[in-house]
Amino acid sequence: xxxxxxxxxxxxxxxxxKAVASVDSGLAYTYKELNDLSIQVESYxxxxxxxxKDDRIAVLAAHSPEYLILFIAAQRMGAILVPLNYxxxxxxxxxxxxxxxxxxVIFEKDFQKKVQxxxxxxxxxxxxxxxxxxxxxxLKVEAIPVEIEPEQPVFIFYTSGTTGxxxxxxxxxxxxxxxxxxxxxxxxxTSADFTLNALPSYHTSGWNVLLLPMLHRGARVDFLKAxxxxxxxxxxxxxxxxxxxxxxTMLRMMVxxxxxxxxxxxxxxxxxxxxxxxxIPLIDKWAEKGILLRQGYGLTEAGPCITSLHHHDALWKKxxxxxxxxxxxxxxxxEEGTVVEAHEHGELCLRGNIVTPGYWNNSAYTLEKLKDxxxxxxxxxKMDSEGFIYMVGRKNQMFISGGENIYPLEIENVLLKKNFxxxxxxxxxxxxxxxxxxxxxxxxxxxxxxxxxxxxxxKHHLASYKIPRHIVxxxxxxxxxxxxxxxxxxKKMYKVIQNEKRxxx
Numbered sequence: 001x002x003x004x005x006x007x008x009x010x011x012x013x014x015x016x017x018k019a020v021a022s023v024d025s026g027l028a029y030t031y032k033e034l035n036d037l038s039i040q041v042e043s044y045x046x047x048x049x050x051x052x053k054d055d056r057i058a059v060l061a062a063h064s065p066e067y068l069i070l071f072i073a074a075q076r077m078g079a080i081l082v083p084l085n086y087x088x089x090x091x092x093x094x095x096x097x098x099x100x101x102x103x104x105v106i107f108e109k110d111f112q113k114k115v116q117x118x119x120x121x122x123x124x125x126x127x128x129x130x131x132x133x134x135x136x137x138x139l140k141v142e143a144i145p146v147e148i149e150p151e152q153p154v155f156i157f158y159t160s161g162t163t164g165x166x167x168x169x170x171x172x173x174x175x176x177x178x179x180x181x182x183x184x185x186x187x188x189x190t191s192a193d194f195t196l197n198a199l200p201s202y203h204t205s206g207w208n209v210l211l212l213p214m215l216h217r218g219a220r221v222d223f224l225k226a227x228x229x230x231x232x233x234x235x236x237x238x239x240x241x242x243x244x245x246x247x248x249t250m251l252r253m254m255v256x257x258x259x260x261x262x263x264x265x266x267x268x269x270x271x272x273x274x275x276x277x278x279x280i281p282l283i284d285k286w287a288e289k290g291i292l293l294r295q296g297y298g299l300t301e302a303g304p305c306i307t308s309l310h311h312h313d314a315l316w317k318k319x320x321x322x323x324x325x326x327x328x329x330x331x332x333x334x335e336e337g338t339v340v341e342a343h344e345h346g347e348l349c350l351r352g353n354i355v356t357p358g359y360w361n362n363s364a365y366t367l368e369k370l371k372d373x374x375x376x377x378x379x380x381x382k383m384d385s386e387g388f389i390y391m392v393g394r395k396n397q398m399f400i401s402g403g404e405n406i407y408p409l410e411i412e413n414v415l416l417k418k419n420f421x422x423x424x425x426x427x428x429x430x431x432x433x434x435x436x437x438x439x440x441x442x443x444x445x446x447x448x449x450x451x452x453x454x455x456x457x458x459k460h461h462l463a464s465y466k467i468p469r470h471i472v473x474x475x476x477x478x479x480x481x482x483x484x485x486x487x488x489x490x491k492k493m494y495k496v497i498q499n500e501k502r503x504x505x
Contacts, residue, residue, distance in 0.1 A: 004148040004173045007072050010218045011035035014191070019215065020065040023196070023224040023235065029065050031218070037136065038072035039143045044136040045073060049104050049125065053078030056100050056156065059129070060084045060093070060115060061108035062225035063201040066133050068211075070106065075154050075173070076146050079103075082156045082168070085202040090117045092166070096158050098122060099361055100168060106132065150174040156360050157204050157300050168360030169300045171204065176212060178353035179303050182325040183213040186308040187243065187272065187294070191218035195243045196235055198224045198250070204304045209272065210245045213305075229257040240267040247275035247483035248282060251293070255285045263289060270294045270311040274304075275483045279416040280318055287315060297321035297391070301356045302375055303328075307389055319413060320388040321381075328354060331374070332381060340382075345392050345407075348381045349374040380407060397487065399428025399436040404465050406438060411468065414461045420446050420454060423477050425485045426468060429494060440468035441490050443477055472497060 002008070010019070010031040021028035029037070045051040057079050061067055074081045082100050084093060086108075097105065097118065105126040107115045115126055155171035183189065187210075195214055199206040214221050222239070224231065233254055236244060246254075251273065254260055270292045278295055286293055292311035298304030309322030324330050331339050332346040340346035355375045358366035369376055380392040393407025400406070408426035415424040422444030428436040446454050451471050458467045472494065478486040 002146075002148055004150075004177060005076065005146075006212075006216045007031060007035050007038065008143075010215075014218055017218070018220055020068060020220070021222045022065055023222055023231070024064070027065060029069075034065075034069065034072065037133070038069045038076070040136040040139045040141055041069055041132060042073040042076055043139055043141040044132060045079075045104070046077065048135075049127075051077055051079050051103060053152075055079045055103040056082050058082040058084050058097060058100060058102035058105045058124075059107070059201070060086050060105065060111045061129055061201060062086065062110075063197055063199070063206055063223050064108075064225065065223060066129055067201055068223075069133070070129070071154075071207075075148060078149070078152050080153045080156055082158075083202040083207075085158065085200075086111050086114070087200075090114060090120075093118045094122060096166060096168070097124060099166075100156060148173055150177070151357070153357075155204070155207070158202070159300055167362055167365060169204075169356050170358055170360055171208075171300075172357060174353050175303075175356065176208070178327050179208055179305055180213040180216040182303065182327050182354065183209065183305045184217055185326045186305070187213075189213060189217045189219060189243070193217070193219040193242045194222075194240060195219070195245065196222050196224060196232065196239075196241050197245070198227045198232055199245060199247075204300045205245070205274065205298070208304055209274070209298070210243060214243075227253075229253045230259045233257065233259045233263050236268060237263060237265040241265065242267055242269050243272065244268060245272045245274075248273060248278050249275075249479065249483035251278075251282055251286065255282065260289075265289075265291065272296065274298060276485065278319075279419075279422075281419055283314065283318060295321055297379075297389070299377060299379075301369070302350045302377070303354045306330075306350065306354070309388075313388075317388050319417065320384075320390050322389065323387050324389070328352060332383060342385045343382055345380055345382050347395065348377045348379045348389075350377060351375065397427075399438070401428070401431070401436050401438065401465055402434045404463075406466050408438070411438065411440070411458075411462060411466055414458060415440070415442070418457070418461070420457070425477055425487065425490055427487050427490050427494070429470075429491070431469075437470070438466070438468035439470045439472060439490075439494055441472050441474055441477060441493075443474055470494075 015032035016030050019031045019034050105124050106129050108129055150173050153170045153172050156168040158166040158168050195210050197211050273293045274296050292314045294311045295309040297307040307322045307324050309320050329351040331349050334340050334346050351374045378395045381389050383389050393409040397408050411426045412424045415421050421442045425441045426438050429439050431437040455467055478489040
C-alpha cells in the first residue's frame with residue numbers, strides 16, 4: 001500500500017474539494033484536478049526530458065499551485081526536487097547548480113534573466129514552469145501505479161551557508177511522512193483547516209511546516225507569492241483562515257501596518273511562528289487581538305517540526321520553544337557527551353525518522369553531524385523542570401572572552417524581553433586583550449537610556465563579562481530570505497565601521 005501519495009488518496013475520497021488556489025492568479029484546483037494534472041506533468045517530464053529516478057530537478061520559482069504539482073510529479077517519479085533561492089546572486093545559483101548537477105532547471109518567467117545569466121558559465125537544460133503546465137494539460141494519459149519508497153530523497157534543500165558554502169540537505173519520503181504526523185498531532189490539523197502560504201519556496205518551512213501536512217489531512221492551502229502585510233491581514237480575516245505560518249519579521253510588519261488596527265480574525269486558531277526568537281512586546285500585541293502565537297523550533301536537517309509550544313502556554317512560558325513533538329527522539333548533552341540535568345546548558349541531539357540521511361555530495365560533513373545515529377544540531381539549549389526547552393545559542397555563534405563562553409542569544413533575549421530595543425544581534429569580534437569581545441547591533445530606542453545607563457541596566461541581568469563592549473545602532477538588521485539575522489554580514493559591517501572610526505558609541 002502506498003502511504004505517501006496523499007494527493008492521489010484525496011482525489012478518490014474528496015475529488016471535488018478545493019485543495020489549493022493562487023491569490024496572485026486566481027487559479028484554483030480541486031484534489032482531483034491536482035492529481036490529474038500531476039500525472040500529466042509526470043508523463044511530460046519523462047517523455048520530453050527523459051527524467052528518471054534520482055535525477056535532480058532544480059526549480060527557480062516562487063510558491064504556487066503549479067510548483068506543488070511539480071513536487072507531486074517528481075515524488076511519483078522518484079526524482080529529487082531542488083528548490084533554488086530566487087533571491088540568491090548569480091554566482092550563488094551557479095554554485096548550487098554545479099553542486100547538484102540537475103537534469104533540468106525549471107523557472108518562473110520573472111526569473112528568466114537570472115537563469116540566462118547563470119548559464120553564461122555552465123550548461124543545463126531549462127524550461128519555463130508555465131510551458132510545462134500548458135503542454136502537459138494537452139496530454140491524455142492514464143495513471144500508472146507506482147510505489148513511492150520511504151528512503152527515496154524527495155528534496156534537496158540548500159542551507160543558507162552562514163558557516164561557509166551552502167550545503168544540500170537530503171529530505172526523504174520517510175522524513176516527510178513522520179514530520180507530517182508530528183505536525184498534525186501537535187497542531188491538531190483537520191480536513192476543515194485552511195491556511196495561506198506566504199513563505200518562500202526555497203526553504204523547508206515553506207513546504208513542511210504547514211503546506212504538505214495540511215494536504216496530508218485533506219485541508220486547503222492558498223498561495224501568495226510575495227508577502228505583503230496589508231494583503232495578508234485582509235486575506236486572513238476575509239477568507240476564514242484557521243492557521244497561519246509566519247516568521248517574527250512578518251508579524252512585526254503586520255503589527256506596524258495601519259490595517260492591523262481593525263484586524264479581526266475570529267476563525268484564526270493561532271499563528272505558528274519559527275525562524276528566530278520572539279520578543280515579549282510582539283507576543284503581547286497579538287494577544288491583545290485575541291490571537292496566540294504558537295512558537296516552535298526546527299531545522300532543515302530534521303523535521304523541520306521538532307518542538308512546539310502550545311498556544312495556551314504561550315503567555316506563561318514566554319521565550320520557550322516548547323516541548324519535543326510526538327515522534328521525536330532527543331537528548332541534551334554536554335561537551336563530554338553526558339546528558340545534562342534540568343536547567344543545565346547542552347547541545348540538542350536528535351534521532352529517528354525525522355532526521356536527514358545526510359548532505360548531498362558531502363560525506364565529510366555528514367559524518368561530522370551524524371554520530372552513532374544522533375544528529376548534532378549545534379544548538380545549545382536548556383530544559384526546565386517541567387520539560388519546556390529554551391534556546392541558549394548556537395555553538396558556532398558562541399565566542400570566548402577572557403576564557404568565558406558567551407552565547408549571543410542569552411544577551412539578545414535580555415535586550416528584547418526588557419524592551420530596551422526593538423531588535424538586537426550580538427557577535428564576537430577578535431580582541432588583543434580578551435581574545436574576543438561582544439559587539440551589539442541594535443535597532444530602536446533604548447527607553448531614554450544612554451549607552452552607559454544601558455550597560456548598568458544589563459548588569460542586573462547578566463554577568464559583567466557578557467555585556468557587549470561596543471554598541472552599533474542601525475536602522476535595520478541584515479537578514480536572510482527567511483528572516484534570520486545575517487551575522488557574517490554584521491561582522492563585515494563592523495570591520496568597515498572600525499576602519500572608518502565612526503558610528504561606535
